[in-house]
Amino acid sequence: MLLTITTTRYPATDLGYLLHKHPAKLHTFPLTAGEVHVFYPEATEERCTAALLLDLDPVRLTRKSAAGGNDFALEQYVNDRPYVASSFMSAALSQAYSSAMNARCKDKPELVELPLPLEVNLSVLPVNGGETLLRTLFEPLGYEVSVQSFPLDTQYQEWGQSRYYQVALKNTLPLWMLLSQLYVLIPVCDNDKHYFIGNHEIEKLMEKGRGWLDNHPAKELIVRRYMKHLGPLTRQALGLIMREEAEPEVNDEIPVPVEKIRLHDLRLQTVRDLLLEHQVTSVADLGCGEGKLLRLLMNKPVFTRILGMDVSYRALEIARDKLKLERLSERQQQRLTLIQGSLLYKDKRLSGFEAATLVEVIEHLDPPRLAILEKVVFEYARPSMVIVTTVNAEFNIKYESLTPGAFRHNDHRFEWTRPEFEAWATTIADRFGYTVTFRPLGEWDDAVGAPSQLALFIIAAA
Template identity: 85%
Template sequence: MLLTITTTRNPATDLGYLLHKHPAKVQTFPLTAGDVHVFYPEATAEKCTAALLLDLDPVRLTRKSGPGGNDFALEAYVNDRPYVASSFMSAAISQAYSSAMNGRCKDKPELVDVAFPLEVSLSVLPVNGGEPLLRSLFEPLGYEVDVQAFPLDTQYPEWGQSRYYQVTLKNTLPLWMLLSQLYVLIPVCDNDKHYFVGSHEIEKLMEKGRGWLEDHPANELIVRRYMKHLGPLTREALGLIMKDEATPEEVEEIPEPAEKIRLHDLRLQTVRDLLLEQQVSSVADLGCGEGKLLRLLTEKSVFTRILGMDVSYRSLEIAGEKLKLDRMTDRQRKRLELIQGSLLYKDKRLSGFDAATLVEVIEHLDPPRLAAMEKVVFEYARPSLVIITTVNAEYNIKYESLTAGTFRHSDHRFEWTRPEFEAWATEVAGRFGYTVTFRPLGEWDDAVGAPSQLALFTIDTA
């Protein structure tokens, strides 16, 4: 996929200063599923063009087919992602042009807010809604839109046009605003994203949409598609936009957004919600600690049998106190059981559950002991569903207090990158007859992913 940005404002080579990319060099940046290359086909005082080439690796795409898995079994292998401008292109823009998009220019800061005549070419852009939708997104922002449609099959013209377009956009505006609008609207056109969409997306949308989204006539459609049609997130984002537009009297009637959720609470809520989605009724929380997930589970009556197991007797005592076991009725007490035990030894008490959860547990085991845990969980207990979360080592560079080579917790025996976790989980799933899918947990960073990662194992029924 190719994105080019051209300007004719003299000297046109100022584009290189704004992009922080020297016209005489070819630069490459890694992404999870490929590489981004930036180069200049032309760079003169009269005309300068910066090209961003996104090269996705189909093999790496199959290893990261998305956080929720695919409804179509072959979608990881048969799809258009390596050939179109999608949310992967937005990630590439964020990675390669981050300084420019954030309005920073070291050598010529006076240029940041200057309106440049800019021409953008996108090859090719998938648009769910066709040319009318494409124009409704860009023309209200002042763009001159030129569109070339492609037929579904040149041999069968009666099949009509595809959803793929060669798009040229022309406008005069600051470069940072152009990049921000492309970052938001490219996945809106496609109506899809390749990564898990959570509350952090609201912050990104408000930041990138500042100065143009609040007045856009299609802002509700943009927000809904950007949030992948997730109702609560869409409503919260629209509420923030409405608040920016409202009069003082109207502002008083709009509730403040909820306080940002802590990462550990997000993990637990995500696990609980996954269990609810999978419609399980019995859950064993292995390595339950002080019972935070158990408390969330007891609040839902659909979970009729709940087990918490931990190797630490003291942690179980604290869990019992926080869950107020001594105040429960006999009926409530029969629903919940706390036991001391180890993940390294076969235990018949773990059998018969629909689901098992291990939330930030495996990194506390010595790597040679993982094989024992695998047999205990996947062979002996063998629930229909297993959820495992662990930290993402790639994200550690975001923590200023961590020096290179150190772990987030003193008791961690290892910390895996996303490819390492996915390789381990995929091998375990294949060995014990499970299917596994992955999703990130926490605030997403286009370069290093999210702070935690989740694997959802479901037993093969064939």
């Protein structure tokens, strides 16, 4: 089975950086019942295509299914699994494109959130529901859908059309989101999976569906099929999705749209992934609030020393409750420390960490006090890496509930445009001996950029 991804954004060969696969090489990865090959049929600056060829071994498939036993005795011999895009293709995408799917790009991180013109071609996709289902699944996500059906038998046209389609999808979106949507929707089209479905599938669905599934008009159909119609798992997954839709941000006087909830999750995931990419083991989350980033970090054993600091004692109590610290093992409790403190005072407890994060923190300080924060973080604590995120004021015109000149949060003291943030961060980097790079966070708009912005500071080499 074959899946290709094509882009025409100049230079198109940037696709190789995003996929972590060099266009001049053949890349091969093993699967339980076959192999995955990634290669580039074309790779020019004007147009680049990455092809994923999944080669399943029918004999290995037969032996694997025979061990579990089937209700239909000949099912292991009479099936289409080696020849069509199915849940095996989702597994192949996860194996071959894991870094891209997790929104990581070491060499060109600025491309990760950039919407790209992308075209996907699936040579043979089984669809239980026909062209109508295909359009129901993909068109609400902004895809242009082209399909070609195959007859059941070319010699007997009166038998009609089969459930197999050649599918072409076009859209402009970040590559990681495209891959996540394919990962979920390919087995939904097929309405089947080749492996056991358990609670872990809920976690995968919540992760891969983040940022698009909760707002999809057919989300109930998608969840039901993804869970193979298992009622308890379907209800549990839908309950989690509905709860995320309804959860407001704390102390926000503006009605919170779904987009904002997704944006906050995106910020935290991006920060976590940057820390993972740079192989950090100790992190100080400065202005940790109720501990949302801390929870993400605690789920990764690589972070052996984690500090959460906030000026609000109440926020720390909520964080302690949500992290369930009293239920953690002694070893897990030793990984995490929560402290009350202010970024306006030199604090020796902040020293000795490899990285510090300030996620939506600086805009809560009066501008004259920023100079104190700068010295506390970049001079006194001086971690090797600092990640700062803040809102992009240019994007505020996209929020209909905001009046001109108003801030997104009632506690914000300022909100910077992209040039203002970059000017501040560049000055800080020059003054304290760091290098700095920037990236957008959230859905990109050509006129005003993304809703949020991130600066990554790294101590400059001597």
